[in-house]
Amino acid sequence: MSVIPKTPSNLMSKITEATKAITLNASDIDIKSAELIIGNDTVAPIGITYSNQNETASLYFAKELPVGDSALLTMKFSGELNDKMKGFYRSKYFTQSGEERYAGVTQFEATDARRCFPCWDEPAIKATFDITLVVPADRVALSNMPVIEETTSSDGLRRLRFDRTPIMSTYLVAVVVGEYDYVEGKSEDGVIVRVFTPVGKKEQGLFALEVATKVLPYYKSYFNIAYPLPKMDLIAIADFSAGAMENWGLVTYRETFVLVDPKNTSLIRKQSIALTVGHEIAHQWFGNLVTMEWWTHLWLNEGYASFVEFLCVNHLFPEYDIWTQFVTDMHTRALELDCLKNSHPIEVPVGHPSEIDEIFDEISYNKGASVIRMLHDYIGESDFRKGMNIYLTRHQYKNTCTEDLWAALQEASSVPVAEVMSTWSKLQGFPVVSVDAIQKDDNKMVLKLSQSKFTADGSKPVEDYTWVIPITVSTSKHPDKIAKTFLLNKKEMEVVLDDVGPNDWIKINPGTVGYYRTRYSKEMLEKLIPAVSNMELPPLDRLGLIDDMFAMCQAGQTSTAEVLKLIDSYRNETNYTVWTAITNSLSNLYILISHTELMDYFNIYGEKLYRPVADRLGWEAREGESHLDTLLRSLVLSRLVSFRCKDVINEAKKRFRNHIDGTASIPADLRSTCYKAILQNGDESNFNEMLKLYRSTDLHEEQDRISRALGSMSDVVLLRKVIDFAMSSEVRAQDSVFVIVAVAVNPKGRDMAWQFFKDNNQKLLEQYQGGFLLARLIKYLIENFASEEKAIEVEKFFKTKQFSGTERTVSQAVETIRLNAAWLQRDLDSLTAYLTKQ
Structure with a gap:
């Protein structure tokens, strides 16, 4: 396969400064020859040098190039079809008969177009692109624009010339060559939309096609600007480091972020796919245009x-x-x-x-x-x-x-x-708004507000800023309406609220729209608690309240036991998203408790909390139940399995057996729960059984579910086997990170996973080539420790081993370790007293 650039004479550029050198971005590129056409003259460089550090190639000429003349630079070069999931790389896939093959794929954001062709690889240096591909006759070849000319050579290769792109940045150029099926539709405003899938799976592209064909006219209407390209392609890529990439007219996706199998895709995944398709198509305006x-x-x-x-x-x-x-x-x-x-x-x-x-x-x-x-x-x-x-x-x-x-x-x-x-x-960070209320008369309340920078550890901020904060207020008179809006643009302010009695509650930041935390006075908080219990407060306000309180708890401004008492008022809660907020907060607490002897008590507490909502929902979906209840069932049953709830685990195991023997398939939404129930206290036979299940499916989402569930095992020897499996050729490079992470966030595997990273850091560095995946791996490997000794150990390790592009991630994770240690030291006694009473 080759890429043949087409450079018409009307694309010639002006030489704006006298120079003997032209420097372009190039990385892993070997420029074989170059010519500069100036007027009727052709000049060849006398030398070419490369800078690996700056990722550039410089062409040097014997004489200064004349200012003001038009010039055209042509180059012949070769590059590497790499395995780094960036630049122009190869993506492994298997045919329906099981044969291993490769697709050629590009991923240029942020600075990797330079790995495919020499260019000025910066977002502000825009150009049009004329792309021609020469490919085997039986391969699908795609780029940003439609094909405008196709010829076949005597050796059976196809030469495809694509239409010229709009003026655009290099990081949005895209090429894919491989074997694919596709489904096609047309938006109501006439844009051809295609979703490319692995061969034999085109029905899995139908949901993304439905979303994309509807999204394009919605955005056209919303922005009042039409999508400027004639076609929109979405394609599932087997090896892909991110979730998706918004290349103009050819959006590339990880398979799990675009393919929907009606029988095997969970509702939360389907929802995520809708969001991802919406996100990438939004970029066609914001980012591309x-x-x-x-x-x-x-x-x-x-x-x-x-x-x-x-x-x-x-x-x-x-x-x-x-x-x-x-x-x-x-x-x-x-x-x-x-x-x-x-x-x-x-x-x-x-x-x-x-x-x-x-x-x-x-x-x-x-x-x-x-x-x-x-x-x-x-x-x-x-x-x-x-x-x-x-x-x-x-x-x-x-x-x-x-x-x-x-x-x-x-x-x-x-x-x-x-x-x-x-x-x-x-500004870095965000404010916490502290608020107190003073009753002036039967119908008037004065709010006293102040702002300061919120810090995770509760310390006085080194730099305390003054934000301009849009403040909204609601009251018990009209819980779903905004009673007052104003700007808090100084450190302290007083505001009068009318029509508020002494027994009314007041909620700051209704809908949790403002990007700040709220700290209520004790009296104001006590009035809000009954409104949580009887669900008079809207869901986003119930959610925001618990979220803010847990943040105050981490910062040492209230005790963990006090926040757990507040959670008691949520026992009647029915909303999925509020339960998600509670679960996220308790997951952070779980990390702390995993460093203590309190886990059995915490499990009892968790079972009592989640049991009523699980009993209400049951295991079987009800006809016509809401989308959120389906999501809530999955969340709650999964949590009860984690809390070692015996009857839920037994039911999950029974359903798993029926799933394996073909009696009754587990709904996709409950599979992770059932897999975890089997594996949590499982032995080697359970591990092997799950590997067999992994090998029997070619659905990326199902493999992802199974491999992550393996990280929940309790036996450290088996957890090491999980890591070995993650590093094997059976698990794709972009997925192996998340399998190792699943082991690392398991308290039983935490130390072992960290030791594995230390022992194999160079191998991991080579495999992930820096960037997003390596940073994500490092974050979850280290941030769940909770002692000063571990913080020092981690700091020392990363001082001697440099992982470019992860410096900030390491600093954040080390800071989190120290936060965990301080939180645990501060609250262990009161937490022990509270949980042992349960």
């Missing part, structure tokens, strides 16, 4: 697409109640990371490619989306849409920085957007 000037402004791409994906799924699937899930999936995860001293602002200066890889994190995505959601709420839907259209229209096919976005939204809304939002994009 309008691109950030430099990676410092990455959040303009990722924060916006992460917000808009929820808009889209809410429009297509209102039954998902997706905005409630936004808080646990996006908002809370951002807050947890952003309160660390080793967090970073949304906008962060970056230089070397390894620094760029590190900011593809919960700050750029989740905090970005959460801040946009807060702004959307503050200026209102109509002005927000108007501002989006101004921004996209004004800057289409160009590059922007954050201030361009604020200017467009300000123009649309007449609200001082830049003044309100600059603190959120430029």
